[in-house]
Amino acid sequence: MNAYESACHYFANAASVMDLSPNMKRLLLTPEREVKVQVAMKMDNGEIATFVGYRIQHNSARGPMKGGLRFHPDVDAQEVLALASLMTWKTAVVDIPYGGAKGGISVAPKSLSDAELELMTRKFVDELQDVIGPDKDIPAPDMGTNAQVMAWIVNQYEKYHGFNPACVTGKPLELHGTDGREEATGRGVGLLTAAMLQKFNRSLDGTTIAIQGFGNVGSFAASYLHDNGAKVVAISDISGGRYDPAGIDIAAAVLHVARHRSLDGFETAQQISNEELLALDVDVLIPAALGGVLTKENAADVRAQYVVEAANGPVLPDADQILHERDIVVLPDILANAGGVTVSYFEWVQNQQYFRWDLERTRAELAKTLTVSFEKMWDIATQKHIPLRSAAYLMGIGRVGRATVLAGI
Numbered sequence: 587m588n589a590y591e592s593a594c595h596y597f598a599n600a601a602s603v604m605d606l607s608p609n610m611k612r613l614l615l616t617p618e619r620e621v622k623v624q625v626a627m628k629m630d631n632g633e634i635a636t637f638v639g640y641r642i643q644h645n646s647a648r649g650p651m652k653g654g655l656r657f658h659p660d661v662d663a664q665e666v667l668a669l670a671s672l673m674t675w676k677t678a679v680v681d682i683p684y685g686g687a688k689g690g691i692s693v694a695p696k697s698l699s700d701a702e703l704e705l706m707t708r709k710f711v712d713e714l715q716d717v718i719g720p721d722k723d724i725p726a727p728d729m730g731t732n733a734q735v736m737a738w739i740v741n742q743y744e745k746y747h748g749f750n751p752a753c754v755t756g757k758p759l760e761l762h763g764t765d766g767r768e769e770a771t772g773r774g775v776g777l778l779t780a781a782m783l784q785k786f787n788r789s790l791d792g793t794t795i796a797i798q799g800f801g802n803v804g805s806f807a808a809s810y811l812h813d814n815g816a817k818v819v820a821i822s823d824i825s826g827g828r829y830d831p832a833g834i835d836i837a838a839a840v841l842h843v844a845r846h847r848s849l850d851g852f853e854t855a856q857q858i859s860n861e862e863l864l865a866l867d868v869d870v871l872i873p874a875a876l877g878g879v880l881t882k883e884n885a886a887d888v889r890a891q892y893v894v895e896a897a898n899g900p901v902l903p904d905a906d907q908i909l910h911e912r913d914i915v916v917l918p919d920i921l922a923n924a925g926g927v928t929v930s931y932f933e934w935v936q937n938q939q940y941f942r943w944d945l946e947r948t949r950a951e952l953a954k955t956l957t958v959s960f961e962k963m964w965d966i967a968t969q970k971h972i973p974l975r976s977a978a979y980l981m982g983i984g985r986v987g988r989a990t991v992l993a994g995i
């Protein structure tokens with residue numbers, strides 16, 4: 587099952603509980619616009635290279651569309667569509683006034699020089715500039731993109747449209763970004779993990795955690811959880827996993843990645859594989875890298891009691907069913923990693939108002955938004971005796987569906 591089939595499956599599960607009509611289901615699943623472009627450019631060595639880029643705008647019933655841009659070799663139209671639809675439900679779950687979109691280029695960004703990466707990004711904006719914008723569709727960072735890429739995007743977009751910082755979020759502070767955006771997704775993962783544990787009369791104190799992926803999301807989640815008393819015993823990235831039952835020195839790992847761009851060469855008690863990390867005997871497992879890592883083949887090996895979906899779509903439907911049957915609680919991606927889009931919204935609000943918040947305000951507003959959404963999801967799940975994922979989808983689809991009907995079709 588690919589990412590799109592998986593997203594449709596989760597949608598259909600929730601839609602059946604909601605008794606949505608087949609026509610409404612089709613309307614909510616069909617993207618409003620799919621853009622596929624050729625990004626052609628000269629590489630540093632003079633060779634011509636061609637990359638394929640996508641922007642899929644899934645739904646704008648609740649506001650301008652919002653979603654990340656991913657630079658990764660696995661990017662294709664189906665994956666982008668799946669991620670765009672997830673954004674529609676995610677923005678609705680945290681009740682921010684946006685729809686959902688997603689985009690990306692099929693490329694390994696580390697294979698490009700900085701100059702090539704910049705040129706490719708600018709050429710991509712040339713192709714997209716008339717369909718994105720602060721009131722249409724607002725990109726943000728995702729896998730393989732960062733604040734620097736967002737800076738190139740805003741600069742290129744402004745060449746066509748004039749001063750326009752709200753056209754993209756996740757920008758550097760010097761270019762109208764917001765304090766707290768970079769940490770937001772990982773911090774949200776940490777806050778929500780704590781909120782979930784509290785429902786089971788547990789706290790972060792001494793809770794053992796394994797995190798797959800040590801990029802933006804994984805590293806900030808690890809830092810938050812470590813700083814708040816949890817014991818992060820395993821981390822990993824594309825170079826493999828590191829395990830230490832006594833707990834990993836997260837600050838040292840963050841420093842290592844800042845210096846070397848990967849965990850390669852970071853020594854801990856044991857080197858493990860990414861697959862072994864998923865099966866460690868820990869309390870909480872946090873997949874924070876790619877989608878589709880927990881499948882029907884390895885779900886039975888999971889020994890954690892809780893799985894927090896920091897990545898988008900890390901648990902495939904067959905695996906989700908197996909985890910459910912084994913009473914393993916899954917905190918779904920459409921809430922678990924919504925901290926990033928929530929603070930992106932705060933950045934956009936500040937840009938629209940030409941006003942800047944301090945870090946304390948951003949953190950407080952983030953905690954409030956995520957806590958309110960978590961409590962609502964929890965209440966729905968408890969009242970209807972359904973898994974957290976179905977409850978979150980019910981919230982998201984319900985809000986988008988009601989907005990669609992109220993606006994008139």
Ligand code: NAD
Nearest residue numbers: 728729730771799800801802803823824875897898923926
């Ligand atoms: P990133 O590019 O900063 O980091 C990705 C990490 O995953 C890196 O450590 C990389 O080495 C690792 N990785 C890549 N391939 C791997 C593999 N095959 N096995 C193990 N590790 C691998 O990306 P990110 O922004 O941290 O995003 C991670 C996930 O979180 C993605 O699924 C993304 O869609 C999701 N997400 C990100 C944000 C955000 O604000 N950045 C928001 C919501 C969701």
